[in-house]
Amino acid sequence: MKNSIKVISSGPMTLLQDLGRRGFEEYGVSVSGIADREAFNISNRLVFNKEDDTVIEIFFGDTSLNFFGNNIVAISGADLGAEINGIKCPINTSFVVPNDSIMNFHYPLEGIRSYLSVAGGMKTKKILGSRSMHVMSGIGNAPLKSGDIIPIGLSNSIKSGFSLKNYHRDLGVEIKKIGVILGQQVDRFGEDMIRIFFSKTYVVSDKSDRQGLRLEGETILTKNKDHDIISDPVVYGSIQIPGNGFPIILMPDTQTTGGYPKIGNVGKIYLDVLAQLKPGDKIKFFLITPDKSREEYLYKRSVIYKNELIRDVxxxxxxxxxxxxxxxxxxxxxxxxxxxxxxxxxxxx
Amino acid sequence: MVHYPRILLSGDSAIVIQFGDEIDKTINSNVYALKDFLELDKTIKILSLIPSYCSLLIEYDILLHNQKEVIDFVQSKINLLKNKKFDDKKKQIIKIPVVYGGVFGPDIDYVLEYTKLSLDQLINIHSSIEYYVYMIGFSPGFPYLGGMDKRLYCPRLETPRINIQKGSVGIAGKQTGIYPSESPGGWRIIGRSPIELFNINNESPALISSRTYVKFIPISEKNISKF
Incomplete structure (x- = not known):
């Protein structure tokens, strides 16, 4: 029998995700895909999967999964208190889940999105080239629900117990610093507003979702108080400022175009930080150049893909x-x- | 004074080329001309191309390219465009049957009162125009149409509906459009089409694509089943 996972119960947003759906943006189809690329990459690397193999993104917890066949798995990203038979599962170390085990994700201890990769990857049907679920349009594999069976592909892994040398990720609650590159409509905002944007602390609102991280704090207004623009393209990380002045950072399920002015974009490595924020968490923006931001991303990639895999006995x-x-x-x-x-x-x- | 086209930044791995700042077919055709150029050229590894009314977003592989390299390359392509003129020779018109009013157009009474038109007048005006499709956005297959008659201008709902039925035809401000799938939205709904506008199983999933025209064809409720 082939390896598989049967969903016993599932939280509000337990989703199959990969790198997203490209090539249909012209038809209004969102890219969607994983929110936290760092956790996605690490979980796949630890089980010797390909970079774009499909994983389960577990948001918040409340999810029970029954594994069939002996599987090698890795969990990265948030600590949602995952356990099997009451024994806590490690984060960022691959391990064996024996046949007919039940893994339970409970509630967030640190961060909010956990990534579960299984050696061989999840092999459900691809829709428009991707298994990612875009929640609003319903394109992709529907959010997991009780009774779903996820087939697992053939594994390249013959060993487990690996973790990434010298790797530590801090998902603590301090104010997160988010690098921002000035963006498409920055000229609509006066210097005073840009100063406020980069000096004040913003709080994540409970109205945030996979489409947008809504922020509360000091309001930002355009020079002429007009917040309607001729709709233009947006991507994951675009920061739009609607008429009420509260910034919205667009998340992976963002639409392809938007009609609010965009003050800037979050640098790539800070998207992973945003993906783990929950309502009430605080952030502060700082200015970064595109070149510096790219340098930071290349460095992070090298840590994820070049650092040695070790068995930390x-x-x-x-x-x-x-x-x-x-x-x-x-x-x-x-x-x-x-x-x-x-x-x-x-x-x- | 802003000179177009201009290059704007959209983060560390995307740039936006803006060809103007008004809803205009010539500006829009430059957006698509550049997109067509870039699709044929593999010099830069492009991940996403997103066209809109006046701008094209180019997302590239940040592992392979730095921003300056991409800007220089795109600039060289823009120079080749040389202000492309709008070309309407191969005009393609997509006909969309619509049942106006009744249960399919819950806001029709408001719109008639606001515009001071009769139902027949509204239908005649709305269905007589060939609307140009500037872009698809908002949701899969949702066309942004240009060219609505001034007599139909009408404000949006003050509170958007949570649930607009698939196929609904609406008016908002100076725009008209059609919802390819059930979604929230703030447009005044005047009718509904039985036609499927977006199907993931089709090779080209969207029935309406940019640079075509949409013409609404009034049908009666009893003819719905024919589509």
Whole structure:
């Protein structure tokens, strides 16, 4: 039998996502795709998937998945308290999920979007070249619901227990600094307004979704108070300023065009930061040049793709557990020669 | 004084070429001329091309190209355009059947009162024009049409509807349009078309594409099943 995942229950926005749908923008079809590229890339790399293999993006939690076949998986991005049989799943380390295990994602402990990749990738039907779900138009694979079965492709992974050397991601609650490149309609805003934009703290509103991150804080108005423009193109990260003066940062499900003036765009690496913000979180913008922003992105890519994959075995030990010889442990992971399993020391007593 | 075309930035991996700042067929045809040029040229790895009324957005692969390289390349292509004139020789008209009023046009009474027109007058005016499609946006297959008769200008709803039925034909400000799928929206709905405007199973998923014309054909309710 081929490997698969059966959805037992699913939160509000548990979605299959890949790099998105390109080539149909001219027909008003949004690119959509993953929100947090860093977590997406890492989860796929740790299980030796291709860069664009489809993953499950779990928003907020409340999701239970039943795995069939022995699968190698990796979770990256938010910590949504994922566990199997009460044993917490590691983040940013690949491990084996044995046949017929149930993985539960509970609620956000840090960040808000978790990325689950399975060696071999999710192999549902592609729609217009992508499996990504665009929520508003309904194009893509519908949000996961109880009873859905997701086929898993053939894996390139023969080992697990890998993590990325020298990698740490901070999803803490401090004010996040977001780099912004001045944009299409920046000339509609006076210097005073641009100064406010770059000096005040903004708070993420609870009206935010995959289409737009709505901000509350000091209002920004155009020089002539007119906030209607002839609709022009927008992308993930465009910051539009509607008539009420509260910035909206467009997220991956953004429409292709918009009729509000755009003061700027978020630099690529800061999109991953935005993807993990929840209502009430605070951000502050700073000015960045396109070249500097690109440099930061290239550096981040090199960390994700060039840093060595290591098996971080902390305590050397030798236990025989059935047929497997355990060569070491690290917190709740047990390492064998080739694999890593969830492991509870408590179970032995 | 702003000179067109001009190059604007849309982040670290996209630029926008703006050819003017008004809804005008010549400006719009330059947008598409540049798009056609770029689709044929593989010098730069382009991820997305998004055309609109006056502007073209070019998103490129940031791993391969820096912004200056892309700007220089696009500038060289723009120079080749040399103010392309609007060419209407191969005019393509898409006919869209519409049932006006009744349950299909919940805002028709408001529009008739606001415009001081009779139902027949409104239908005659609205269906007599060939509307130019400047762009598709807002939602998959949603055409932005130009050329509505002044007599039909009408303000949008103060509070947008949560749910507009698929195929609904509406008026807002100086614009008219048709909703290819169920969606929220603030336009005054005057009728509905039974025709499917967007289908992901078709090779070209949108029935109406930019640079064509749309003409609405009034039909009666009992003829809906023929489509």
């Amino acid at each position: 902390k305590i050397e030990t030798c236990l025989v557990n059935g047929e497997d010889t355990i060569i070491g442990v690290n917190n709740n992971i047990a390492f064998t020669e080739d694999h890593a399993f969830l492991f509870s020391l408590l179970e032995e007593h």
